Amino acid sequence: MFKTRTWLIIITAIIMISGIxxxxxxxxxxxxxxxxxxxxxxxxxTIDLSKVTRAYTFTIKCESGxxxxxxxxxxxxxxxxxxxxxxxxxxxxxxxxxxxxxxxxHGLIIQLSDASQTDALTQ
Amino acid sequence: MVKRLTTDALLLAIAxxxxxxxxxxxxxxxxxxxxxxxxxxxTVYAFFVLTxxxxxxxxxxxxxxxxxxxxxxxxxxFSFAGGMLCFLSLLCIKPALTSDQIWVASVISAIFHNIxxxxxxxxxxxxxxxxxxxxxxxxxxxxxxxxxxxxAQVIINRLNHKKTNL
Numbered sequence: 001m002f003k004t005r006t007w008l009i010i011i012t013a014i015i016m017i018s019g020i021x022x023x024x025x026x027x028x029x030x031x032x033x034x035x036x037x038x039x040x041x042x043x044x045x046t047i048d049l050s051k052v053t054r055a056y057t058f059t060i061k062c063e064s065g066x067x068x069x070x071x072x073x074x075x076x077x078x079x080x081x082x083x084x085x086x087x088x089x090x091x092x093x094x095x096x097x098x099x100x101x102x103x104x105x106h107g108l109i110i111q112l113s114d115a116s117q118t119d120a121l122t123q
Numbered sequence: 124m125v126k127r128l129t130t131d132a133l134l135l136a137i138a139x140x141x142x143x144x145x146x147x148x149x150x151x152x153x154x155x156x157x158x159x160x161x162x163x164x165x166t167v168y169a170f171f172v173l174t175x176x177x178x179x180x181x182x183x184x185x186x187x188x189x190x191x192x193x194x195x196x197x198x199x200x201f202s203f204a205g206g207m208l209c210f211l212s213l214l215c216i217k218p219a220l221t222s223d224q225i226w227v228a229s230v231i232s233a234i235f236h237n238i239x240x241x242x243x244x245x246x247x248x249x250x251x252x253x254x255x256x257x258x259x260x261x262x263x264x265x266x267x268x269x270x271x272x273x274x275a276q277v278i279i280n281r282l283n284h285k286k287t288n289l
Contacts, residue, residue: 004223007227025258025259102155104156
């Protein structure tokens with residue numbers, strides 16, 4: 001049996017720690033340029049962003065719709081999709097080392113392919 | 124028996140309305156999985172005013188029907204994983220609380236809901252990188268859980284004169 005004050009301290013601590021971790025992760029820089037596009041757990045496309053010389057777009061279709069992905073030298077994002085929430089589009093360019101771009105309804109993620117992506121979590 | 128069935132059905136209907144209403148709101152931040160979790164008010168209410176069994180039935184039915192209404196299979200998997208961990212955490216935290224600390228249970232269950240979702244995301248996408256979303260989801264989940272928990276606490280205090288099972 002804890003006092004209410006104890007619970008408040010615990011909850012405040014959780015908010016602060018998770019807030020600091022969120023900030024640390026989102027401010028980490030891209031260290032590599034190898035990007036994987038995964039749909040339903042399978043890698044369907046691998047792109048080395050440092051070797052991209054001209055900007056291009058392509059569309060990935062799935063049972064429930066499509067995602068149009070824009071690739072430019074050194075960066076990648078989702079520019080169009082017919083999913084319900086459009087969170088994948090609003091996430092913008094893949095910008096930090098750890099956090100992948102996700103389109104939940106279509107089971108699609110765009111992430112860096114090398115193992116060092118978990119570094120941001122452990123540092 | 125009939126009274127119990129009616130109460131559960133009514134609570135399920137309220138929870139479903141909240142769930143569907145919330146799904147229509149535009150996302151506040153572009154992070155997948157961040158949401159208010161209004162239906163958690165009902166889960167917490169049923170858990171402490173009725174019995175954990177009632178809460179479990181309402182939770183499972185709400186997740187199933189809510190996914191049917193939203194028309195997305197993904198919603199079901201994520202809600203189910205979150206809902207189960209959320210319920211387990213409520214069972215674990217129950218002995219440590221008094222009837223004035225019901226809001227704490229909501230915060231804890233919201234955090235575990237998000238952990239469940241992340242575990243499901245790692246399995247579905249087979250990508251450990253989804254772990255990177257855990258801190259931001261725990262951050263938003265704690266705040267959302269605090270809001271829904273305080274709502275549940277106020278409702279319980281006003282409607283039941285603190286007749287909880289604690």
